[in-house]
Amino acid sequence: MKVPSQFIVVDDDSVNNLVCRYTIASFAPAARIQLFTNPGKALASIETEFGDEAEDLNATLFLDINMPEINGWEFLDAFSLFPEKLRAQINIIILSSSIDPEDLRNAENHPLVRGYYSKPLSKETLHQIYNVNNERA
Numbered sequence: 001m002k003v004p005s006q007f008i009v010v011d012d013d014s015v016n017n018l019v020c021r022y023t024i025a026s027f028a029p030a031a032r033i034q035l036f037t038n039p040g041k042a043l044a045s046i047e048t049e050f051g052d053e054a055e056d057l058n059a060t061l062f063l064d065i066n067m068p069e070i071n072g073w074e075f076l077d078a079f080s081l082f083p084e085k086l087r088a089q090i091n092i093i094i095l096s097s098s099i100d101p102e103d104l105r106n107a108e109n110h111p112l113v114r115g116y117y118s119k120p121l122s123k124e125t126l127h128q129i130y131n132v133n134n135e136r137a
Contacts, residue, residue, distance in 0.1 A: 001091060001114070003130045004058045006032045010042045010075065011064035011095070020062060020095070020121045027126045039070040043078050050086045060129075062095040062121065065103055072096070076112055087112065093129065095119055 007028070009020045017035040024033050036042035050057055065072035072094060079087065094107045094116040107116040117125050 001060075001130055002058070003028055004031065004060050004091070006034070006057060006059035008034045008036070008042065008046070008059055008061040008090070009095075010036045010039050010061060010067075010072075012037050012039075012067040012069075013064070016064070016119055016121075023121045023123060023126065027123050039067055039072075039075045043070075043075065046079070046090065047082060047086070050089050051083070057089045059090045061090050061092045063092055064119075065094060065096040065098050073106065076110060080112060093117060095121055 005028075007020075007024050009017050009024075011017055011020070014035075014037055017037065021033050021035060024031060034042075034045070036045070046061075050059075063072050063075060067075075070078070076092070079090075079092070091114045092112050093114055094103075095118075096103065096116070097119045104116055107113045115129060117129075
């Protein structure tokens with residue numbers, strides 16, 4: 001997977017979001033980073049920003065599973081209703097502290113999920129996701 005120019009983090013934990021911002025910025029300094037503690041607002045923003053047919057954006061979305069208003073699986077259900085062109089612009093990766101084997105199985109079998117990683121996000125995880133040689137970091 002190519003390193004995107006944009007990252008979106010959807011997690012109700014604002015401290016984790018700041019960790020993600022710092023880690024992503026140190027990995028991809030020129031990348032645009034959006035943080036959302038409210039999954040509903042994230043969905044609305046994605047629909048607005050990525051819904052433009054004229055623009056072809058590329059982003060990675062780090063999604064938490066356990067959130068109070070809309071959990072990660074409900075987020076994926078709503079995201080799956082977006083047009084294919086929009087969905088194709090965003091690679092979704094679960095970033096969770098869940099150790100529930102069912103969550104891992106669900107992520108592995110979900111057509112929109114490209115990976116499942118444990119919190120906190122690290123540069124090593126980013127290197128793994130994008131197959132970047134650690135020596136170049």
